Amino acid sequence: MVDQRSRLKRNRIPSTCAHCRVKKLRCDRAKPYCERCILDNCTDECVYDAKEMKENAEISTNRELLTRIKHYEDIMAYQKSLLDNLKQLQRTPGFKTPPSEVEPVKSGDVYNQRFDGYAIFESNPTYFEPTSNMGLILEDPALTSLIAGPHNRPHESCYNESDSVVPEITAGLGRLPPLRHIFSMLDRVFDFFSPFFHFFDKDSLLSQLLQLLKNNGEYSAIDGSKSNESSLIAILLLLLRLSSITMSPEFKPSNDSGFNINESYVECAMGLLMSPQSFKNIKFSKIQGLLLLSVYKMYCPEDDDTSFSMAIINAALVQSARVLGMHQPFEKYPRHLLDESQLAAWKKTWDFICYLDVSYAFDKGVTPVTHVSEIHSQSMAANSRKHEKITRLMSQCSKSLRAYLNGHISQREVNVAENEQLLKDFSDCLSEQNHSFRQLTTNNNSLTVAEISDKAREFAFRLDLVHKEFRVCFLLGSVNHASIKTTSLAFERSLILLRILHEKVVESRTFFTPEIDKLLYPRLWLGPRMAVIYLLRVIKRVMDGEHSILEYFRYFNSPDSTGLMDWIDIDFKSEQASLKKILTKLSEIYDGGFESSTVYYSCFKASMFMKYTLDYVEQKYPQSLIVERRSRPSAPFETILEGWMKKDEKKNVTGVESSLKSLNNELADFLDGMDEFWPSFV
Template structure:
């Protein structure tokens, strides 16, 4: 309603200006001009401050605010500002003959006062006419689109901070449809349908022709080639391969390797975090007997409980520590038996299993060398003793078994909901999960959690004698809203929580670490509301949505996120502080901030694809540069450091809990980089070598490939901890080796339906210079060594993990005749001469490869996606 009133007022102002202009030019019907008294009001603030609605000190040539936020190139003042005396002196120098109105009465034309009023009016009308488009566009809630000249102006930005809340459009009537693809796919093996939302990787692949081109290449290269690469050569599989499920193979491997009855544990052979040892797996014992068989000594249990509440609880404050400790003490008060008094005790024991498993994983770092030193035979540290008493995957199986004791589809209680929540939490960071959170596999589970919360009334505030219980309910409801909204952001699923359905307040602080927990949650409710405003608009299926409305809401979200949360650098500075401060809660907000950053990039990508189809090159360039600015300024300089450095307080627990978010972020960034590299490559293929833009496109492609290598390094840093990271990193490396090659574009240029860039030389220079600024900020020799290690020789320290492998685990293909990598001491040298076969035989010797039981790291990854195809997918082979 407010927007409609604003538009009406704007139309009335325009009509009023037109009427005044006519009167000033033609006079009234009696031949006399009736002077209109208006104040000589000129906008006193600069354009940027007017747009941001902040105070402007009006300094020349640029105000302090614009200088602070690197927006000096946008800082302009609407008109000259002068005092009333200066204005009269200036107007008195204008000769009456320049006035266009020839009907002025002689007795009035000699009056300087009336001349000044008419001239002032005419000047004001011209100012309004020339500036109204620019002025209104910079209003955060404006519906006036950017004129082309102003799009070019803001595209010259030199910092992402200067364009928060600025997203140009072409026309008020633009409509965008985020469902312009076939969202229903069928799994040919499971014979079931899957609905893919507009932000899923499947949707991006369908809507972006260049992403689809890459996928078609991978599909045609693998479809019908049921073969794997081994040290004996290429083995053709008969029929469709049906490998073991990953979890089952981890279990089989670990049982054979770590069974105390037939193997003496050695620290050098321990695949940290991936053990499985269930003594009662083949025995029909009761649930109580199974729990007793896997529980460690009491002092180890006590350590993991303490460790959880010290370092993990602030991230997941959904358990009451006093109540939990009290219940565990009661249940485990005797060594020989478990004191089970009700079914709820199984929920508490299930929670104990997950708490211990998370605590154990939090002692493992992203640095492989540190892990090996911690469990080395020469080490006598306490952490070695704890790591050699692994809390393995069997604890999670037991927790699930405890949850199965309850009927989740009936009304339940808080204990059961807490257990279900912590199973969900664990699955997002589980090292054994082959997909991690990359795929949309929690949609149904999230729905069950939220409906359980609704059934228990967690969305309502009520008075209770126990303030801690009220706070616990509020925190759990905030978590449910967050995971529901995050799921919708990442995959485009409809959300089922809303601010309209709740009156639950933000949790209150009770002192200590709770102060930081509550502070981290304070801005979250408004952030979720802004996100859901956008989701409510973009997830409308029936027809296209107004781009004006989308940009209005997008501007608001960008501004709020920047104002209340800051940038990734803000979080990194807080993360790296060596003592407690007011910024300590920033670390707790990272798991919320990172998905929102990707959501914004995904919306920018949608606008880029939309205007690319409309062939508006100015707006296309703006959004391409804004996407790259996010990658260059925020993702690459800080993500690699986050993955390497533990927090001073949370230690390695922070890595465990932040790894999945960063892995997903890098995965989605890679999807965009693949598409940009593909466009640049096809742009090069369409130019003659004499074209002045040819070398510029070549350099741009080279820099984009560099950025992609950096993100792959980040993913592969986690390859020894996360199965999904191993699969993603090696698969993306394979794609990189192909799309960075010139031969790829030569072979597919004629038959491919793709988009290319048509940037000017100045625009290309702008993009190249923007990316170049990144490299001095990075430790290039260190990254060069990291990239070389990805393709280097076998690391003997890592190969120790596979001594005495069971017979059902294949030997490593890299034996004495393993091929050597090309001469690539420089991180950035082209690898265009590499063949896929030589790449696939490089060193992937780590825990994950043996667990996957596959020498072609791409085969099963693509095999799963190939089965998930649109109904109308054409299976006819075509050459690319």
């Protein structure tokens, strides 16, 4: 008789790779190369026992098959319940239900209670409105019996690789960095910026992205068999570009390595995401790719969306999300098609889409794509993380902004009640954050990178809200007979935005980490651009004796304005001396950010506004408000202007410059009449 122990005994096959086994290191057993071998640059030694790999592959295949079987069993059970209900309706009159059977529902609308608008189309959950062909069929129980099941059965897409535009669009990229560099750069992006990309699941995304690539030693390339995954390829290119523009010089590959991750990566990503072929089969990864593109354009150095491309991207983003049915209330999401984590991801993603849409519409003065009924309230658990609280506040602001944009703003009227309500909503959100700019940017060495990233996202959201507050206060202050209290609010916000920029540009403060500060830097210049215009308005009113500078400060009420008078060093005895000190701060910002004008387009435009503001004040009040300025001929600034014009001819820089020059000559008349035509000017 064979010994029972010998029957159960089998030869143990090593599961670690050869390199880690020899070095006696912990191996994560990743395929084709483990993380240790990638980091040690020895992927040629990262080999596994062939039998072990085969067994692991069989185990993985079996696991996938079991998951698929379970999915199909659920669909079959669901379809069987539909057919059972349908049979109940189709029984002949007078038929008596056996006691063992369930009494049929009397309503002729049985299937309508089941069909929620979602069905599988091209292997993806898709939402069908009641007037669509699919909706018309599935709403009718009799017609449903003709297609009993196919509408919820996944199948292969009819679009093959020949439809892909990936090879054509990515042809100019050249070689990608080595796999070990890409792995390090992607990891680094999520370490520092994960709260900004909360619509991604890091582990799942990295797994998908690494499968797109094949390693060729000194460089890597996109696997040709994955060319139909255009959205994932676009996400990879955008993440690499984001990592590159925020990377410290010591961590960047040397110039002689042949890898230059420049704005061409973004152009390729936009081509992949916005090409007509990419809309043939909309997946959740396409929604994520468009979201990432929107976030990139908010923080990127080379663009300020003068061409309104963000309006087109937002429209594509909202409509693509509607195709999947993400615009429906959370309780109507297809729980028979998605698991809990996918449902949560849909909800979180749609809320962020709504905020981006209405926020952009408010800032640019365009019509939002989302409807007011599609923006839903969001509750928050007591133990939620800080970035989840910011997500809820964003959802709250989305409702307020969309309701405001649905009002009289389209008639170019300044409705005082609507603007005051919106200002109150902003104030409520800011007070709920419980942290001022000073508190958020105070360095604390005991914080982890994740905690610092959470603070950075809260800072970015607060900065956006204060910028919007400034716009509303500007509108309220432009109404005829506006009180000094109302006009002081815009002046307060303009000084807050200028002080934040001064701390970064002139005082060289580190707010968070060098990487995060570099990402946020272009956003710091957006608010001060219009703040400078309002500053001119205040200067003129003070110089004309209409108001006193101290009157403005008397009505400041924001927690972020604490210490503003000390920062400016207000002279309580001289109005002109106080204004000169404010202009000195502005001149310091202009001088300190001059070099950045060649790199960041938002910085260039704000600097141009500052230059013409300082020039105007010198011409208008030569005896009173002359401030010390660094001697610099106009040639360098004109050279920067010419460089930006050559870099992107689509940017209408010449129009901005000529309008500012003409404004420089007639600025007094412009400021005098601003109260009358400011709403239409906006």
